[in-house]
Amino acid sequence: EPEPEPEPEPEPEPEPEPEPKPEIKPPMEPAKRDGNIIRGSPMRPTKRPEPKVNPVSPTASAVPIDLRGKLEAAGQTHLLEFLDAGDASDDDVSKLTEQLESIDIAGAVDIFEATTGTSARSARPASLTSSVSSFFSSALGGVGLGGGGKLQPVEAVAHLGDATPEEVVAWETAGFEALRAGKVAAVVLGGGQGTRLGFSGPKGMYDIGMPSGKTLFQLMAERIVRLRHLCKAKFGDNDLPSVPFLVMTSPLNHETTSTFFAENAYFGLSSNDVKFFVQGTLPCFTPEGQMILEAKDKVATAPNGNGGFYPALADAGLTEELRERGVECLHVFSVDNALVKPADPKFIGFCLSKEADCGNEVVWKRDASEKVGVVASRGGKPCIVEYSEISDADRQKTDASGKLVYGAGNICNHFFSLAFIVDVVLPGMSDMYHVAKKKIPALDSASGETLTPDEANGIKLETFIFDCFPQSQTMAILGVDRENYFSPVKNAPGSEKDSPDTAREALSEQARAWVRAAGGEVSEGDALCEISPLVSFDGEGLEDRVGNTTVAVPFTWESSGDGCTVM
Numbered sequence: 409e410p411e412p413e414p415e416p417e418p419e420p421e422p423e424p425e426p427e428p429k430p431e432i433k434p435p436m437e438p439a440k441r442d443g444n445i446i447r448g449s450p451m452r453p454t455k456r457p458e459p460k461v462n463p464v465s466p467t468a469s470a471v472p473i474d475l476r477g478k479l480e481a482a483g484q485t486h487l488l489e490f491l492d493a494g495d496a497s498d499d500d501v502s503k504l505t506e507q508l509e510s511i512d513i514a515g516a517v518d519i520f521e522a523t524t525g526t527s528a529r530s531a532r533p534a535s536l537t538s539s540v541s542s543f544f545s546s547a548l549g550g551v552g553l554g555g556g557g558k559l560q561p562v563e564a565v566a567h568l569g570d571a572t573p574e575e576v577v578a579w580e581t582a583g584f585e586a587l588r589a590g591k592v593a594a595v596v597l598g599g600g601q602g603t604r605l606g607f608s609g610p611k612g613m614y615d616i617g618m619p620s621g622k623t624l625f626q627l628m629a630e631r632i633v634r635l636r637h638l639c640k641a642k643f644g645d646n647d648l649p650s651v652p653f654l655v656m657t658s659p660l661n662h663e664t665t666s667t668f669f670a671e672n673a674y675f676g677l678s679s680n681d682v683k684f685f686v687q688g689t690l691p692c693f694t695p696e697g698q699m700i701l702e703a704k705d706k707v708a709t710a711p712n713g714n715g716g717f718y719p720a721l722a723d724a725g726l727t728e729e730l731r732e733r734g735v736e737c738l739h740v741f742s743v744d745n746a747l748v749k750p751a752d753p754k755f756i757g758f759c760l761s762k763e764a765d766c767g768n769e770v771v772w773k774r775d776a777s778e779k780v781g782v783v784a785s786r787g788g789k790p791c792i793v794e795y796s797e798i799s800d801a802d803r804q805k806t807d808a809s810g811k812l813v814y815g816a817g818n819i820c821n822h823f824f825s826l827a828f829i830v831d832v833v834l835p836g837m838s839d840m841y842h843v844a845k846k847k848i849p850a851l852d853s854a855s856g857e858t859l860t861p862d863e864a865n866g867i868k869l870e871t872f873i874f875d876c877f878p879q880s881q882t883m884a885i886l887g888v889d890r891e892n893y894f895s896p897v898k899n900a901p902g903s904e905k906d907s908p909d910t911a912r913e914a915l916s917e918q919a920r921a922w923v924r925a926a927g928g929e930v931s932e933g934d935a936l937c938e939i940s941p942l943v944s945f946d947g948e949g950l951e952d953r954v955g956n957t958t959v960a961v962p963f964t965w966e967s968s969g970d971g972c973t974v975m
Contacts, residue, residue: 503705528697557787583753594750599658629675685724715871742820764884767823789878922947928954935962
């Protein structure tokens, strides 16, 4: 019988189509390390996978749950990378968690997002992570509250030298009345260090070399002492008025500054009237919005600019305290002006007469090349325009009299109503910050070492005290003479401009001018002359001392006792 045909073998099942492989992008060229400097493509902020928490790591479990939750909500859990991996000491954990607890994490991220327009809390588009250089070549965070608009010179500038005697007396009287009622506080922005002067302490503690050896802080405090006695005498009061003197410090020099005042009995002021508060800092960020870890135990931070004065004042509880004391306006000025007149009744009264919420004292630029910001108008709103932001043509432009059109130089001498600060400035603070592109030391995740790049790798967020000017509804601007109001101490001794040498000469020349204005003469000679702030605030009260005599140089008029008997 024929053999049966074999059954056909079943057809093999078709092989499944392979899953498409994900596109693999070529890795970046690795940065070369030279010591602690990264060469080549520096520290590009790549998006690393979220670190896995080692469940047995004691350092991971040491992070408070609420803190971890804040970091997760803000997209900043990378800060715990080393702690979660167990690659950190107990001391690292303690220091980092303590610092993170002190940072307003959500607030800092809000500021970053408002300033850059970049979301730090969600995944970033590839275009934002593709190139550090493209980020740093952009104009990110450039306009702030001032916005855009055509730049124009500011018109409403009154000049103290052009005012009638009656106007000056009216302004001064209004200022004294506000002082008498306890409505005025003086604030010095004293957080800067004297590094550029060759001095390791706070700049306010610097002795500029006058015969008395007085520091900048002492000159300012004694002017307030004298002003209080002038106010008492003017109205025939029995008691001296209260004039709070607020000193903004930095985390670096806060204790040193407050101790210096205490050891010198607050230079004649009541300890209840001298208040210290610390300028704030903000975390440094990558362009993508990640806070930069400087070391295993430290987030990189930087001062938030002198505009940090506003939140620092509020955070210290001083806005509320001033309001309870009846203070209605603040005179705010820089620590480095040797000629500043704290709580100057003429300036205070001028601003009050204009019903201003914001005021600025200016001096006219020496020439077009002087590198100072000027008061101007942009989009119909007052603003400060930096030297580099003005075209050469505008910088050189003059009016019919030959005066610079853009010449109202900003000297960091401001008036603010307390209501303006509390009700307008503070609620809008997140819109006042700028991006500063910086080289920021950062922790290298591969080596665990802190590396310093040779190119900008991150950003600092800062704000300036004048960034609120566009928010003002009524701004008053008063021009004053440089010789009597402004001599900054910025550059090292021996410098041609804005140095301790030029400040000494300004104070000496001011003393000579006051003697002449009081009816006397000054003998020839180049020696330094000095009239203590306790003797005269603005040249007043010298007539009986001078008479019609010729005063020989050098002379130093210091007071005795409280030094403030008004002649």
